[in-house]
Amino acid sequence: MSVPHYRRCLDAAGVKPGAIQSLADIRRLPFTTKNELRDNYPYGLFAVPLERVVRIHASSGTTGKPTVVGYTKKDLRTWAELIARIVTMAGVGRGDVAQICFSYGLFTGGFGLHYGLERAGVTIVPAAAGNTERHVRLMQDFGTTVIVGTPSYALYIAEVAQRLGVDPRTLKVRVGLFGAEPWGEGMRAEIEKAWGIDAYDNYGLSEVIGPGVAGECLAKNGLHISEDHFLVEVIDPDAGDPVPPGEKGEIVFTALTKEAFPVIRYRTRDLTRLITEPCSCGRTTVRMEKVTGRTDDLLIIRGVNIFPSQIEEVLTSTPGLAPHYRIVLERKGYLDDIQVEVELASEGFTGRFEDLAALEDHIRTRLQTVITLLPKVKLLEFGSLERTSGKSKRVVDRRGEKRP
Numbered sequence: 001m002s003v004p005h006y007r008r009c010l011d012a013a014g015v016k017p018g019a020i021q022s023l024a025d026i027r028r029l030p031f032t033t034k035n036e037l038r039d040n041y042p043y044g045l046f047a048v049p050l051e052r053v054v055r056i057h058a059s060s061g062t063t064g065k066p067t068v069v070g071y072t073k074k075d076l077r078t079w080a081e082l083i084a085r086i087v088t089m090a091g092v093g094r095g096d097v098a099q100i101c102f103s104y105g106l107f108t109g110g111f112g113l114h115y116g117l118e119r120a121g122v123t124i125v126p127a128a129a130g131n132t133e134r135h136v137r138l139m140q141d142f143g144t145t146v147i148v149g150t151p152s153y154a155l156y157i158a159e160v161a162q163r164l165g166v167d168p169r170t171l172k173v174r175v176g177l178f179g180a181e182p183w184g185e186g187m188r189a190e191i192e193k194a195w196g197i198d199a200y201d202n203y204g205l206s207e208v209i210g211p212g213v214a215g216e217c218l219a220k221n222g223l224h225i226s227e228d229h230f231l232v233e234v235i236d237p238d239a240g241d242p243v244p245p246g247e248k249g250e251i252v253f254t255a256l257t258k259e260a261f262p263v264i265r266y267r268t269r270d271l272t273r274l275i276t277e278p279c280s281c282g283r284t285t286v287r288m289e290k291v292t293g294r295t296d297d298l299l300i301i302r303g304v305n306i307f308p309s310q311i312e313e314v315l316t317s318t319p320g321l322a323p324h325y326r327i328v329l330e331r332k333g334y335l336d337d338i339q340v341e342v343e344l345a346s347e348g349f350t351g352r353f354e355d356l357a358a359l360e361d362h363i364r365t366r367l368q369t370v371i372t373l374l375p376k377v378k379l380l381e382f383g384s385l386e387r388t389s390g391k392s393k394r395v396v397d398r399r400g401e402k403r404p
């Protein structure tokens with residue numbers, strides 16, 4: 001064990017080499033958390049000398065120091081191979097032209113997808129995030145068939161295309177490979193409709209390898225996990241024990257083949273469940289359900305637990321709304337207040353003021369049946385909320401702010 005941190009943790013847990021004989025013994029190993037990654041900033045958890053590390057990536061996180069990860073040459077080959085699998089599972093390959101709309105940089109999205117698509121023999125347009133009008137022009141000129149990015153950016157590009165007088169459905173784009181943030185089935189339907197494409201989800205995180213941990217096949221019924229590279233567990237986030245098979249919990253990964261940055265039982269904070277029923281595509285790997293939230297996404301409002309994804313499902317299944325929303329939390333006296341702000345669909349609202357009030361009421365009641373609280377609902381004009389080319393931020397928590 002060449003990483004002093006892991007050696008210390010294993011010693012503290014009383015786990016001696018040789019104690020791990022079977023897969024079940026993995027439960028004797030301590031978990032690794034993001035805090036430990038931060039405490040060992042930047043290179044403390046690397047398992048090989050820096051001279052063997054040929055690439056660094058980092059995830060910014062919202063607070064504190066970024067977490068830094070490293071790759072050897074072999075790790076980069078593995079990574080490209082894993083992403084090539086995901087790409088292939090979604091029916092993408094030679095002859096496709098993929099436009100990468102992720103940012104290239106310390107974030108793993110751009111470079112990760114880039115080398116994996118290349119490995120799969122796809123023609124790549126490395127356009128990167130931003131400069132959205134140019135994305136539309138490139139798609140027209142280069143005959144892009146695959147769009148790769150965050151689901152929220154895909155929606156934004158579609159909007160910009162419309163504004164430029166280009167109907168995205170008339171472009172050659174036929175498949176979307178989306179990931180890096182949660183998106184429910186309602187959001188998938190919106191994107192597929194706006195672009196006239198099939199949209200596939202793929203999942204990953206920097207600490208484990210980046211994108212390429214799991215991806216959807218044509219069945220769109222769970223993401224196949226590359227189990228030959230990652231040992232997967234689902235645990236109860238509070239107790240840390242494994243949940244019964246098929247139940248929802250926090251997904252935990254142990255990297256089996258990585259050289260530079262091998263994590264042991266890494267706690268992702270992502271909530272999902274494993275699907276072991278056979279997949280119609282014939283692949284035999286275990287699948288994970290689409291990630292609907294993170295343990296740290298959970299909003300506790302007046303004692304009620306709410307995940308933003310529950311709100312999203314209601315909004316994206318309500319006709320007349322655009323899939324752009326935010327959730328604003330405020331503290332009024334001792335009470336927390338939740339306001340859901342959502343845009344009206346782009347066709348614009350031609351009805352009367354009473355109709356707007358009725359729509360607000362309708363959304364409020366539908367939300368109440370799901371989240372049990374009666375939230376405030378504010379309808380916004382289409383285009384009023386900020387758009388993003390990266391991961392969207394949908395929750396604005398003002399509860400800690402001081403009032404003037």
Ligand code: DLL
Nearest residue numbers: 059109179180181182202203204205206210211291
């Ligand atoms: O977002 C890696 C990635 C890039 C995945 C491109 C897919 C495509 P990080 O920046 O380290 O890495 O963020 C990882 O993003 O723990 C999840 O909470 C969330 N996430 C990633 N993919 C999905 C997804 C990349 N498909 C964190 N659905 C993870 C839901 C996702 N959440």
